[in-house]
Amino acid sequence: MHVHRRLLNESMTYRARRAQIENRALQFESGRRSSARTGVITIPVVVHVVYNAAEENIDDQQIMSQLDVLNQDFRAANPDVSKVPDVWTSLVADTEIEFGLATKDPLGGPTNGIIRVKTAQSAFDTDDGVKSSATGGSDPWPTDQYLNMWVCQLGGGLLGYAQFPGGPPQTDGVVILHRAFGTSGTAAAPYNGGRTATHEIGHWLDLFHIWGDDDGACSNDDRVADTPNQADANVGAPDFPHVTCNNGPNGDMFMNYMDYTDDAAMFMFTMGQRERIDACLEGARSSFTVASQQAPAAQPAAAAQPAQPAQPAKQPVPAGGVTHDGDVERLLHDSERLTREVLDDIHNMLGLVGHRPSG
Numbered sequence: 001m002h003v004h005r006r007l008l009n010e011s012m013t014y015r016a017r018r019a020q021i022e023n024r025a026l027q028f029e030s031g032r033r034s035s036a037r038t039g040v041i042t043i044p045v046v047v048h049v050v051y052n053a054a055e056e057n058i059d060d061q062q063i064m065s066q067l068d069v070l071n072q073d074f075r076a077a078n079p080d081v082s083k084v085p086d087v088w089t090s091l092v093a094d095t096e097i098e099f100g101l102a103t104k105d106p107l108g109g110p111t112n113g114i115i116r117v118k119t120a121q122s123a124f125d126t127d128d129g130v131k132s133s134a135t136g137g138s139d140p141w142p143t144d145q146y147l148n149m150w151v152c153q154l155g156g157g158l159l160g161y162a163q164f165p166g167g168p169p170q171t172d173g174v175v176i177l178h179r180a181f182g183t184s185g186t187a188a189a190p191y192n193g194g195r196t197a198t199h200e201i202g203h204w205l206d207l208f209h210i211w212g213d214d215d216g217a218c219s220n221d222d223r224v225a226d227t228p229n230q231a232d233a234n235v236g237a238p239d240f241p242h243v244t245c246n247n248g249p250n251g252d253m254f255m256n257y258m259d260y261t262d263d264a265a266m267f268m269f270t271m272g273q274r275e276r277i278d279a280c281l282e283g284a285r286s287s288f289t290v291a292s293q294q295a296p297a298a299q300p301a302a303a304a305q306p307a308q309p310a311q312p313a314k315q316p317v318p319a320g321g322v323t324h325d326g327d328v329e330r331l332l333h334d335s336e337r338l339t340r341e342v343l344d345d346i347h348n349m350l351g352l353v354g355h356r357p358s359g
């Protein structure tokens with residue numbers, strides 16, 4: 001939320017795009033629009049391991065353990081989904097999203113989807129330094145084709161952070177503390193269940209914190225209809241029910257991935273959250289849907305020529321996809337049509353969102 005607030009302050013473009021994204025999400029939440037996609041979407045992932053101390057150079061097994069968790073959690077195939085209280089089992093959602101390490105790099109060459117970069121930085125924070133080689137990090141692969149995950153040392157007790165859809169492409173993706181990544185290697189309790197990445201990718205797919213980031217005021221929620229309004233973040237492993245904001249008898253849905261509970265105490269997304277994710281996958285992140293539903297022919301084996309300054313390589317535009325230029329044009333057009341209501345909404349968010357030490 002710190003990054004979200006910073007971008008809202010810094011960038012008129014981000015404010016306009018967020019309003020557009022929120023409009024679409026509300027249409028999905030209210031049932032006025034629904035997803036046209038059928039079947040499972042697979043999102044290609046590139047993992048940037050940015051290490052200073054040797055132990056931060058986590059092994060492939062730890063990375064694979066994280067992918068395994070994601071592919072369980074986003075398919076509601078995690079063993080602990082059985083712990084969801086009876087009153088909410090009907091809300092459990094299979095988002096029909098899977099994640100796979102990239103097999104082709106941006107030029108079409110073979111890759112294992114893992115990049116290892118040694119850095120002189122002892123730790124990173126939410127200033128996005130880890131996302132650029134110029135600041136001791138690793139440059140992203142095209143963020144409309146890959147989910148970029150940076151794994152590194154983070155300062156200030158931060159477990160991870162993400163960028164919501166609509167932000168600058170050069171910093172798009174999620175950042176995870178190596179000790180909170182995967183289930184083996186350097187992963188350390190109580191964050192060794194791989195759920196930090198599940199949570200951060202939830203943000204990347206446009207989910208807000210389940211308590212609405214209103215610091216206990218009960219006045220703002222997560223804009224998802226089927227999650228109870230709750231006061232503030234839950235931590236640790238609460239006992240059910242935990243009632244706040246007059247949300248009894250069932251109370252907070254603290255076992256939702258978008259709360260702050262321990263990895264072992266969170267195990268569900270809801271149908272309403274899936275609606276927001278679907279809106280995102282047909283809007284701001286539609287390039288992933290288009291690519292996933294095309295045959296492997298969408299990724300030609302012949303390597304593209306490296307872009308040259310005088311004659312940039314022409315990027316193929318997938319059917320139904322958009323170029324960045326098209327995005328900007330659409331944005332300029334849409335920004336003229338923004339309603340006062342939506343702008344007020346954003347202003348309210350600006351006023352209500354508080355700084356939090358972790359993403």
Ligand SMILES: [Zn+2]
Pocket residue numbers: 001199200203209358359
């Ligand atoms: Zn978060």
